[in-house]
Amino acid sequence: MNVIIVEDELAASDNLSYLLNEINPAIKVVTVLDTVKEAVEFFSRPYDAVLVFMDIHLADGISFEIFDQVEIDIPIIFTTAYDQYALKAFKVNSIDYLLKPIDEEELEDALNRFEIQTQQKGMDEHQVKGLLELIQKKAGKSYKSTFLAGQGNQLTPIKTEKIAYFFIDTGVVKAVLFDESSYALDSKLEEIEESLDPTVFYRANRQFIIHRDAIVNIKYYFNSKLLLTVAPPCTEPIVVSKAKATDFKKWMSV
Structure with a gap:
């Protein structure tokens, strides 16, 4: 299975590549893109991949800017430390949303969901509800004293x-x-x-x-x-x- 990583931190992309290989050695990272500009250029041409892992904060901007310039017609799993961007992820072809640091079990679950949803674009109602609950819970949260x-x-x-x-x-x-x-x-x-x-x-x-x-x-x-x-x-x-x-x-x- 060929995948693409869009990530501007070398350590993060190396970690993700390492975890993917641990989960399934058959997964091949075709390329790692670290800017909006590189991603737009890459996705403007034919590519051989079935899944994208995409950070939201890139070296030259926010990854959502990519979708204003080019269409990505394969599923995307977003990876970021900032969950306030989750709602925007619903508007693109996303199947999941992982918060950094990426947990290997959660990554494996996301890959399993991808396998199940290969014929389905977008997130299902359960995923949308889960992300909405996450955002609501994080906003204005008080902590146990x-x-x-x-x-x-x-x-x-x-x-x-x-x-x-x-x-x-x-x-x-x-x-x-x-x-x-x-x-x-x-x-x-x-x-x-x-x-x-x-x-x-x-x-x-x-x-x-x-x-x-x-x-x-x-x-x-x-x-x-x-x-x-x-x-x-x-x-x-x-x-x-x-x-x-x-x-x-x-x-x-x-």
Whole structure:
């Protein structure tokens, strides 16, 4: 299967190519385009591809400018860190919308939907509803300031600002505080992630969500991954994947 990547960040296009190859080695990236101008020139000529992965912010403008100048008649999966552009994505031949950093499982799901929808142009009602809910949820969102931890027959309130990290320990989600105390929470890590301020907490991997003030050291790990040291110390290694490493470094640099 031939695909095209429209992306102006080399690290992002390399990551996407890597993930596509991990999911299906038969996927071939025909070309990587990094500007609106290059994309317009490319899509003005015949091309051999069945799917486009397109970032919204390009080196010389917004990718939606491409559609004002040329028609792209194959499905598009948008990849961007800015979900406020989702509504515009409905107006072009889009089958999905992935937020950066791209998660391998979500990418695989998008490819599966592409295979199902090869004869269908545009997004179905379920996808449109999902994106609308995402936008509405992000707009004016407030974040959780207190968690309740069950201890015996009582509930203990825990201020979010005092939590160094959340992690899954033998199937139980725990909150570890900066004072080294820990509490079991009756919540899924995904639910907790949605309730936290993303400028303060980061989902490092499937097991950990970390407060930025808990991170004391970052080391380069094998295969371009990152290894984090936190305080209070954790017995489990906290690894940020290659796909998320660039985004994590940007997050830490804010």
